[in-house]
Amino acid sequence: MNKSAKIYIAGHRGMVGSAIVRKLKAEGYNNLILKTSKELDLRDQNQVKKFFETEKPEYVFLAAAKVGGIVANNTYRAEFLYDNMMIETNIIHHSYLNKVKKLLFLGSSCIYPKLAPQPLTEDYLLTGKLESTNEPYAIAKIAGIKMCDAYRDQYGCNFISAMPTNLYGPNDNYNLETSHVLPALIRKMIIGKALESNDWEAIKQDLNKRPIEGVNGDANKNDILEVLDKYGITSNEHSASVTLWGTGEPLREFLHVDDLAEACLFLMHNFDEDGFVNVGVGEDLPIKDLAEIVKKEVRFKGNIVWDTTKPNGTPRKLMSVNKLKKLGWKYSIVLSDGIKSVLQEYQQNKY
Numbered sequence: 001m002n003k004s005a006k007i008y009i010a011g012h013r014g015m016v017g018s019a020i021v022r023k024l025k026a027e028g029y030n031n032l033i034l035k036t037s038k039e040l041d042l043r044d045q046n047q048v049k050k051f052f053e054t055e056k057p058e059y060v061f062l063a064a065a066k067v068g069g070i071v072a073n074n075t076y077r078a079e080f081l082y083d084n085m086m087i088e089t090n091i092i093h094h095s096y097l098n099k100v101k102k103l104l105f106l107g108s109s110c111i112y113p114k115l116a117p118q119p120l121t122e123d124y125l126l127t128g129k130l131e132s133t134n135e136p137y138a139i140a141k142i143a144g145i146k147m148c149d150a151y152r153d154q155y156g157c158n159f160i161s162a163m164p165t166n167l168y169g170p171n172d173n174y175n176l177e178t179s180h181v182l183p184a185l186i187r188k189m190i191i192g193k194a195l196e197s198n199d200w201e202a203i204k205q206d207l208n209k210r211p212i213e214g215v216n217g218d219a220n221k222n223d224i225l226e227v228l229d230k231y232g233i234t235s236n237e238h239s240a241s242v243t244l245w246g247t248g249e250p251l252r253e254f255l256h257v258d259d260l261a262e263a264c265l266f267l268m269h270n271f272d273e274d275g276f277v278n279v280g281v282g283e284d285l286p287i288k289d290l291a292e293i294v295k296k297e298v299r300f301k302g303n304i305v306w307d308t309t310k311p312n313g314t315p316r317k318l319m320s321v322n323k324l325k326k327l328g329w330k331y332s333i334v335l336s337d338g339i340k341s342v343l344q345e346y347q348q349n350k351y
Contacts, residue, residue, distance in 0.1 A: 001029070001059055001102075001268060008033040008057035010042060010091055011064030015171045016106055016164075019261035020061050027265065033057055043083055048090040052098040060095050060103040061264060062088060062144075066137075070245065070313050072178035073134040084140035092147050096157050104268055105148050105161040107141040107276065109253075109317045110134045119320040122163075122278060131314040145276050152274060160271055162264060165280035165319045168342060169257035174210055176231045182254060182339075185291055186346060188242045189300040191233050196240035196302050209349065232307070240302035246312035248288030248304075253280050253318050256333040266329045280319035281331045293336065297343055 001007065007024065011017035012034045024032060033055050041047050042064050066076075066083040073080055088105065095103045112120045113128030125145070130138045148159035172183040179187070187206075194202040204217030207224065215227040228234070232243030263279045271277060291304050324330075 003028045004031050005029070005058045006031050006033060006056065007059045007061070008055065009061045009063060010087075011062075013171070014063060014065075014067075015167060015169060015173070015257050016260060017061070017063035018171045019169065019257040020063060020264055023258070023261035023265055042090055043086040045086075045090050048094050052094040056098055057095075058101045059268065060091065060100050061268075062091050062103060062105045064091070065106070068173070068178035069180040069184065070133050070311065073137050074311075077136045080134075081136035081140050084137060085143055088140070088144040088147065092144070092151060092159065095159070096151050096155055101158065102268060102272075103148070103157070103159040104264055105144050105159065106264070107145055107161055107163040108137070109163055109165045109278075109280070109319055110138045110314070111142050111145070111163060112317065114314050118316050119282065119318040120278065121320040122276060122323060133311060133313055148276075149274055158272055160267060160273070161276035162267055163276055163278050163319070164260050164263075165253040165255050165278070165317070167255055167257045167260060168338065170342075170345060172257075172342070174346070176212055181252065181287060182290065182294075185244070185294045186298070186339075186343060188231070188233050188244075189294055189298040190343075190346065191228065192235075192240045192242045192302050193298055193300040195228075195233065195235040196300070205349075232305070235302075240300075241305050242300070242302065243305040243307050244287070244291060245307055245310035246287070247308050248286060248291065248306050250287055250312045250314065251284040251316040251318065252287060252290065253282075253284040254290075254335055254338070255280050255331060256338040259331040259333050262332075263324065263329055266327075270327055270329075277324050277327070278319040278321055279324060280321050281335075282319065282321040284316065284318045285335075293339060297339055 009017050009020050012021050040051055064087050066080055112124050114131040116124045116128055145161045148161050151157040151159050168182045173179045174183045174187045176184060191206060208217040212227045215223055234241050260279055
């Protein structure tokens with residue numbers, strides 16, 4: 001890609017898309033095409049058709065998706081399947097029709113079977129049953145991978161796919177109704193710390209920026225306490241506690257989204273093959289350990305309670321990154337440093 005190439009970043013306001021935009025701008029790319037969901041509904045075939053025919057992008061980063069944590073995935077199963085399949089189908093097909101030079105599709109580590117051997121190598125795809133709680137989302141992402149492969153095989157399109165591990169970073173989703181594990185941990189413990197300090201001004205500011213089920217900082221104290229309790233953030237006269245789902249034993253791997261953006265640009269320049277590439281760090285840790293790291297960094301003194309009546313999700317999802325390492329790329333942001341930067345940005349109300 002030359003610096004003036006027309007590059008479309010689908011989903012540019014999301015965590016992944018915004019990181020790709022930051023990286024491209026930092027590298028001097030100056031002809032980026034950005035459309036909000038209000039300007040362009042990617043689920044609408046006619047709108048996508050007109051967009052590609054008018055804009056004629058040369059390169060596409062397909063980072064747009066309906067995403068969420070275990071609760072959202074399990075609750076909105078039809079939406080996660082329909083929305084994601086429509087988005088990727090429309091973009092991939094019209095990229096082909098309009099002769100896009102190269103497309104990168106972003107998937108997810110949930111594409112792998114629930115009980116696949118660890119670490120997860122790319123050839124484990126479709127070798128076993130998926131985790132039930134996020135099966136619709138996983139199926140949609142698998143369809144996107146296979147669609148890129150099929151368009152390469154039949155039409156000669158240079159469409160590639162990358163499967164990132166669990167991500168965190170700027171513009172993450174801190175909505176407790178739909179968030180992934182790390183942002184949920186961060187927000188719960190920040191609010192928990194405010195509760196144990198009886199800092200109601202901090203709680204109100206947090207809820208005004210991100211209401212929970214419509215409850216914001218202007219609500220009365222009892223309503224606020226009730227909605228916080230529903231999401232496992234409680235207090236008494238002496239301390240506060242945060243309740244988390246499952247046992248805390250599942251192992252998870254975390255990659256800073258800025259590292260992913262760097263990997264995406266690297267793959268656009270260095271990967272032109274069938275199939276897809278895992279993008280991760282190659283190391284994981286138990287959710288319990290992650291919770292303790294966040295607790296320490298937030299300086300939350302309360303209790304962490306594990307609700308073992310709730311599902312754990314996939315026991316482990318460690319990605320093999322050997323393929324990416326052989327291509328010449330490795331992550332640079334270690335988890336402890338990444339969490340510190342995220343906390344600082346959250347507390348400074350940057351997002």
